[in-house]
Amino acid sequence: MSGVTLRNTVKNYGDLEVIHNVDLEIENGEFxxxxxxxxxxxxxLLRMIAxxxxxxxxxxxxxxxxxxxxxxSERGVAMVFQTYALYPHMTVKENMGFGLRMNGHPKAEIEAKVTEASRILKLDDYLDRKPKALSGGxxxxxxIGRAIVRGPEVFLFDEPLSNLDAELRVDMRVEIAxxxxxxxxxxxxxxxxxxxxMTLADKIVVLRGGYIEQVGSPMDLYNDPDNKFVAGFIGSPSMNFLKGVVDDGxxxxxxxxxxxxxxxxxxxxxGSDVYIGIRPQHITLSAKEGSCVLDLREQLGGVSYDYLVSDSGEKIIIEDRNQNILPTGQRVSFEINQNEIYLFDGETEKRLR
Incomplete structure (x- = not known):
């Protein structure tokens, strides 16, 4: 297997530049x-690599x-698309080996590679079925098996789970990992x-508008975001942002x-504007009347999420594990753990360190 390197990579559609001087190093064996x-x-960017x-x-x-x-065909890559693109008249076994047959590989080699891919993906019981007799997962x-049998240097996945329901998405994440x-x-x-x-990656590349915003491990990006965009994008529920003003230091x-x-x-x-970032688990809801209204409460069993709207229109999410049940529409207040805040410049949105 091999690593992938991009140097000053640019993509234009006519006069429109959509990928801007991307530099990226993906190590051998990295996800x-x-x-x-x-x-x-x-x-x-993925299609450019392909x-x-x-x-x-x-x-x-x-x-x-x-x-x-x-x-x-000369790059040593195999791509798995959002749509399965299986041949409906072929069995699973035939679909997986089709590319090798078209390239003239010996029958015994095709059989061996399909058998191995089937073992890895737990498809042995389905080899004689046609796609219509299979679930989405x-x-x-x-x-994915069709990609494995090709023995590529690099596997490319383009939103492969988008067409699956929520439960299957979780199952397939486990399978891919x-x-x-x-x-x-x-x-x-x-x-x-x-x-x-967050659940699959060794390395995450966060993109916005054709630029790389930040590269790092999942927990590096979660704990140490470089800017407001990354801080808000990584983490579920997302980080809260409160407007603030610099006053006397x-x-x-x-x-x-x-x-x-x-x-x-x-x-x-x-007098400069700043943003305070604080994650939902670092905020405590209070029944004391304050500058917010409890707009919605999601009760998920062991944890609940309270959605507040401040008088200035800011939306705030609070993770609540204390099972405090307050009526929606009530005016409430909240406290933040000041040891867990992040600060961002109000103009550039870059992290203040």
């Missing part, structure tokens, strides 16, 4: 996830080999679901009743 909102460029999109400028190497101008495993552990291949996976990214937060917060970080100039 790398591209994550970001719709339109951020994650699928385009050779399905032409690279306007820059270089892409796989295993140290420059593949920038090579056809997809089973069809996706067949599509187990697959990576068993075969140790380099895998690049595209998703808009940050939960998938402290931060005044209207949603906290003009409370002044002391901090050791370097603040911008007096």
């Amino acid at each position: 790398c996830v591209f994550v970001g909102p719709s339109g951020c460029g994650k699928s385009t 050779g399905l999109e032409e690279t306007t400028a820059g270089q892409i190497t796989i295993g140290g080999r420059d593949v920038t101008d090579l056809d997809p 089973q069809r996706q495993r067949v599509a 187990r697959l990576h552990k068993e075969i140790g291949a380099t895998m690049i996976y595209v998703t808009h679901d940050q939960v998938e990214a 402290k931060v005044v937060v209207p949603a906290l009743g003009e409370q002044k917060i002391s901090t050791a970080v370097t603040l911008p100039s007096e």
